Amino acid sequence: xxxxxxxxxxxxxxxxxxxxxxxxxxxxxxxxxxxxxxxxxxxxxxxxxxxxxxxxxxxxxxxxxxxxxxxxxxxxxxxxxxxxxxxxxxxxxxxxxxxxxxxxxxxxxxxxxxxxxxxxxxxxxxxxxxxxxxxxxxxxxxxxxxxxxxxxxxxxxxxxxxxxxxxxxxxxxxxxxxxxxxxxxxxxxxxxxxxxxxxxxxxxxxxxxxxxxxxxxxxxxxxxxxxxxxxxxxxxxxxxxxxxxxxxxxxxxxxxxxxxxxxxxxxxxxxxxxxxxxxxxxxxxxxxxxxxxxxxxxxxxxxxxxxxxxxxxxxxxxxxxxxx
Numbered sequence: 001x002x003x004x005x006x007x008x009x010x011x012x013x014x015x016x017x018x019x020x021x022x023x024x025x026x027x028x029x030x031x032x033x034x035x036x037x038x039x040x041x042x043x044x045x046x047x048x049x050x051x052x053x054x055x056x057x058x059x060x061x062x063x064x065x066x067x068x069x070x071x072x073x074x075x076x077x078x079x080x081x082x083x084x085x086x087x088x089x090x091x092x093x094x095x096x097x098x099x100x101x102x103x104x105x106x107x108x109x110x111x112x113x114x115x116x117x118x119x120x121x122x123x124x125x126x127x128x129x130x131x132x133x134x135x136x137x138x139x140x141x142x143x144x145x146x147x148x149x150x151x152x153x154x155x156x157x158x159x160x161x162x163x164x165x166x167x168x169x170x171x172x173x174x175x176x177x178x179x180x181x182x183x184x185x186x187x188x189x190x191x192x193x194x195x196x197x198x199x200x201x202x203x204x205x206x207x208x209x210x211x212x213x214x215x216x217x218x219x220x221x222x223x224x225x226x227x228x229x230x231x232x233x234x235x236x237x238x239x240x241x242x243x244x245x246x247x248x249x250x251x252x253x254x255x256x257x258x259x260x261x262x263x264x265x266x267x268x269x270x271x272x273x274x275x276x277x278x279x280x281x282x283x284x285x286x287x288x289x290x291x292x293x294x295x296x297x298x299x300x301x302x303x304x305x306x307x308x309x310x311x312x313x314x315x316x317x318x319x320x321x322x323x324x
Contacts, residue, residue, distance in 0.1 A: 014145075014277075018070050024079055028041045030042055032110045032111065047302070048080040048083045050150055051147075051266050053068060057089070060088050062305070067089070067139055075100075094128060105262050136164070140173040145176055147269070148165075150179060169190070176273070192228065194229070195232070232269065242289070244282055247321065248322040272288070283319045
């Protein structure tokens with residue numbers, strides 16, 4: 001598929017991302033992980049991360065204005081502030097007591113395998129939660145996309161999460177939820193506008209196994225037709241499904257050299273939103289999302305494509321109607 005020539009990166013709606021539990025991503029590369037032995041790393045990459053932060057980073061780098069909010073620790077905000085400044089992201093994060101957590105990703109280059117080691121995050125108190133609720137009430141508005149990504153930190157109840165979704169819906173904003181488990185179930189119950197599970201997350205929320213592609217497709221289609229207007233189901237090497245009122249599509253890209261899988265799913269969502277807010281067709285949104293994800297897989301720094309590179313790569317993406 002191909003991007004229309006000369007399409008501008010105009011803004012039709014601003015995007016707000018919410019990351020309640022961000023992390024400093026520390027990606028360690030080594031040839032092979034040997035448990036119980038001394039392992040020598042070949043390199044280390046540190047970057048501000050968290051699902052909403054990753055979406056903001058990719059959008060900002062592509063030229064889509066957006067706002068990032070959530071909770072950051074007062075003790076170590078530097079990496080986040082540098083990222084926001086470099087990519088033109090409006091920083092509306094609340095600084096609260098403590099340090100933003102780390103997330104260690106160990107990439108074994110020989111096996112192409114990633115091991116995650118996640119630490120507990122910040123614990124916002126009741127006053128912090130109230131401040132965030134009021135801030136989001138002022139940032140969100142009709143037609144804007146609000147992305148809520150990641151797991152809930154300690155001290156944030158499922159009840160607060162539901163209240164946050166209900167408040168955002170009252171503003172007229174469109175809500176994209178990229179989470180899992182009970183939070184994903186709550187998002188579906190609240191009637192958000194978009195979800196982006198992977199196969200495991202969809203199985204978890206449905207309470208049953210989806211043994212093959214046909215089962216995954218049927219379950220996602222049913223969810224989209226009955227509950228959620230837009231469903232993106234990421235299926236790894238099998239590509240992704242993009243289900244919306246406009247079309248039911250499957251997108252696949254040529255094989256890319258995978259450097260790191262960290263943030264690829266977040267980049268998929270960022271590319272899709274970049275297409276939506278610039279008025280692209282369903283096919284173009286799916287293609288642009290797939291290009292963004294591919295760029296993230298190839299580069300641990302998660303550098304978004306330029307508009308020119310995006311157009312070139314979209315010509316290589318296979319986007320087909322989903323045959324249910």
